[in-house]
Amino acid sequence: xxxxxxxxxxxxxxxxxxxxxxxxxxxxxxxxxxxxxxxxxxxxxxxxxxxxxxxxxxxxxxxxxxxxxxxxxxxxxxxxxxxxxxxxxxxxxxxxxxxxxxxxxxxxxxxxxxxxxxxxxxxxxxxxxxxxxxxxxxxxxxxxxxxxxxxxxxxxxxxxxxxxxxxxxxxxxxxxxxxxxxxxxxxxxxxxxxxxxxxxxxxxxxxxxxxxxxxxxxxxxxxxxxxxxxxxxxxxxxxxxxxxxxxxxxxxxxxxxxxxxxxxxxxxxxxxxxxxxxxxxxxxxxxxxxxxxxxxxxxxxxxxxxxxxxxxxxxxxxxxxxxxxxxxxxxxxxxxxxxxxxxxxxxxxxxxxxxxxxxxxxxxxxxxxxxxxxxxxxxxxxxxxxxxxxxxxxxxxxxxxxxxxxxxxxxxxxxxxxxxxxxxxxxxxxxxxxxxxxxxxxxxxxxxxxxxxxxxxxxxxxxxxxxxxxxxxxxxxxxxxxxxxxxxxxxxxxxxxxxxxxxxxxxxxxxxxxxxxxxxx
Numbered sequence: 001x002x003x004x005x006x007x008x009x010x011x012x013x014x015x016x017x018x019x020x021x022x023x024x025x026x027x028x029x030x031x032x033x034x035x036x037x038x039x040x041x042x043x044x045x046x047x048x049x050x051x052x053x054x055x056x057x058x059x060x061x062x063x064x065x066x067x068x069x070x071x072x073x074x075x076x077x078x079x080x081x082x083x084x085x086x087x088x089x090x091x092x093x094x095x096x097x098x099x100x101x102x103x104x105x106x107x108x109x110x111x112x113x114x115x116x117x118x119x120x121x122x123x124x125x126x127x128x129x130x131x132x133x134x135x136x137x138x139x140x141x142x143x144x145x146x147x148x149x150x151x152x153x154x155x156x157x158x159x160x161x162x163x164x165x166x167x168x169x170x171x172x173x174x175x176x177x178x179x180x181x182x183x184x185x186x187x188x189x190x191x192x193x194x195x196x197x198x199x200x201x202x203x204x205x206x207x208x209x210x211x212x213x214x215x216x217x218x219x220x221x222x223x224x225x226x227x228x229x230x231x232x233x234x235x236x237x238x239x240x241x242x243x244x245x246x247x248x249x250x251x252x253x254x255x256x257x258x259x260x261x262x263x264x265x266x267x268x269x270x271x272x273x274x275x276x277x278x279x280x281x282x283x284x285x286x287x288x289x290x291x292x293x294x295x296x297x298x299x300x301x302x303x304x305x306x307x308x309x310x311x312x313x314x315x316x317x318x319x320x321x322x323x324x325x326x327x328x329x330x331x332x333x334x335x336x337x338x339x340x341x342x343x344x345x346x347x348x349x350x351x352x353x354x355x356x357x358x359x360x361x362x363x364x365x366x367x368x369x370x371x372x373x374x375x376x377x378x379x380x381x382x383x384x385x386x387x388x389x390x391x392x393x394x395x396x397x398x399x400x401x402x403x404x405x406x407x408x409x410x411x412x413x414x415x416x417x418x419x420x421x422x423x424x425x426x427x428x429x430x431x432x433x434x435x436x437x438x439x440x441x442x443x444x445x446x447x448x449x450x451x452x453x454x455x456x457x458x459x460x461x462x463x464x465x466x467x468x469x470x471x472x473x474x475x476x477x478x479x480x481x482x483x484x485x486x487x488x489x490x491x492x493x494x495x496x497x498x499x500x501x502x503x504x505x506x507x508x509x510x511x512x513x514x515x516x517x518x519x520x521x
Contacts (some may be wrong), residue, residue: 022356026097027046027362030044030046031044031045031046032045032049033048049126051133054133054139055141056133056139056141057106057131060099060105060106062145063145063146063147064096064145065147066095066099066148066150068183069151069153069154070151071157072154072156074207078099078158079480082154082392083095087118088115092123093125094237096123096147097125099147099504103130106131107129108129109129109140109376110127112126122146122147124144125144125145125147126142126143127142127144128142129141129143133378137500138454148367156213165199166199166200166213166252167214167215167252167503168212168213168214168215168217168253168254168255169210169211169212169252169255170209170212170222170255170257171204171207171209172185172208172209172231173206173207173253173257173258173497174207174258175206175258176261177322177324178322179453179456180264180456181263181290183457183486184290184460184470185225185228185259186208186427186428187426187474189428190427190475191474192224194224195428197213197214197217197220197221198211198217199211202266203249207259215253222255222257227292229259229291230290230292230308230312230313231257231259231293231309232254232258233256233257233258234255235253235254237252237253238254241250242315252302254310259307260316261319262287262318263323265286265287265321265322266286266320266321267286267320267321268284268286268287268319268320269282269286269392270296270317271283271317274307274315278296279303279305281304282298282300282301282303284320284398284403285299285305286298287319288304288406293306293307293308294306294307294312295308297369299368299369299407300346300367301407302340302344302346315392320394321388323381323459324352326381326382326383327382327384328353328354328355328379328380328412329364329379329380329381330347330352330354330379331376331378331379331380331454332363332375332376333376334348334349334376335348336371338369340372342431343372344369345370346367347370348366348367349365349367350364351363351364351382353384354379364386364405366405366406367403369408370408374408378411379412379414380409380411381408381409382409383406383409385405385407386405410466415462421461421500422502422505423476424478425474425475425476426479427459465498465499465500475506476504476505
């Protein structure tokens with residue numbers, strides 16, 4: 001036992017002696033501060049002295065410039081990209097790091113913003129990097145870089161302030177005597193922000209012209225129009241310049257868009273072949289809805305049919321009559337047939353023309369799809385077919401025995417001459433300014449054009465009040481205007497028109513760049 005313990009202690013002493021010999025043989029003094037260090041790595045300086053004397057960030061500038069467009073508030077991402085980036089965002093940090101030369105020689109560990117006054121035009125970034133100071137020695141250092149924000153104008157903004165710089169245009173036309181369709185289309189464009197890429201918007205006699213800096217922006221507008229209204233379009237291009245050395249050419253592209261000349265509540269005669277393909281629907285129908293397809297309604301049977309834009313343009317046909325030709329009737333009696341489809345109820349209705357009351361006893365017995373909303377004594381607007389002369393071969397081809405004398409379209413409400421609405425719409429601001437600038441009120445023709453536009457706009461507002469389904473596709477905002485003072489007792493005008501519930505209205509946002517149009521036409 002004693003011999004075993006003696007051998008154990010002897011082995012421990014030998015190990016300690018060997019370790020002391022190894023330590024004594026590998027230790028050297030730092031040439032700078034004299035601290036003992038491990039000399040086996042071949043270093044002559046300790047780690048702390050290396051950090052103090054060696055700068056791995058040498059060659060990385062402490063100041064740099066970054067370009068910023070004040071008009072569109074975008075930063076330049078070299079070489080030619082302009083991107084939207086908020087202050088102290090990841091996108092802005094990425095732009096700042098790309099602007100630093102020499103950063104690829106070290107390994108980036110961390111990067112963060114140091115707060116600066118937003119109006120100081122200075123951006124400070126704190127960077128932590130790792131790099132090899134000497135052979136087999138990696139150190140980590142932290143430093144700050146200050147960026148000076150230089151204000152300039154991006155090419156897109158420069159083109160927007162220069163005339164005739166557009167590269168593509170979308171010209172929208174509809175061959176109808178009113179602008180109700182364009183007013184509805186304008187609201188759809190605003191709701192979906194489809195006009196965001198336009199350089200300018202101008203109004204012509206039959207429609208709107210949208211101008212774009214890039215062809216793909218115009219193509220995106222065409223895709224939007226195809227999704228919301230029945231259109232057809234033609235594309236054309238014009239050579240602007242050509243480089244004979246490189247073979248590159250510059251073109252201007254034009255998209256000529258035509259909207260189907262059929263509007264909501266129009267009276268339409270369908271071609272015989274098309275009517276048979278649509279389930280043998282009656283050829284004399286009303287247009288009940290316009291989207292990327294056209295929906296027709298037979299008011300005598302409640303049968304509906306949809307035709308796509310492509311089917312319509314394959315063999316286009318016009319409407320027989322539009323809402324300016326509506327005549328006012330008075331409902332004498334309503335008797336429901338018990339048949340309904342959706343919110344439409346088929347009813348036998350007895351009506352008389354308003355101007356015939358007290359003059360003659362002429363009444364008309366008809367079927368109507370408005371059984372759910374009509375009551376005896378109501379005023380209603382309809383097409384007086386029996387007293388009309390249509391210059392239409394398609395109408396002449398109809399069997400007269402199946403053509404009703406009257407087709408009712410919508411209920412008529414008594415309205416004040418100047419109604420104060422608790423809601424308003426947004427208008428495209430640039431387009432509105434262009435229109436106002438181009439209007440010349442001195443001529444008689446211009447005055448008539450303005451009056452016609454105001455009348456169309458008022459009819460469009462009335463349609464919104466009367467049709468809840470139509471309002472679902474449009475953003476309507478609460479009006480900040482106070483209602484006007486009521487007229488004196490005994491002179492108050494009767495108004496039984498529907499009101500829009502305040503729950504359907506949106507609060508107006510302060511940062512919207514669209515002009516308000518008061519609803520007081």
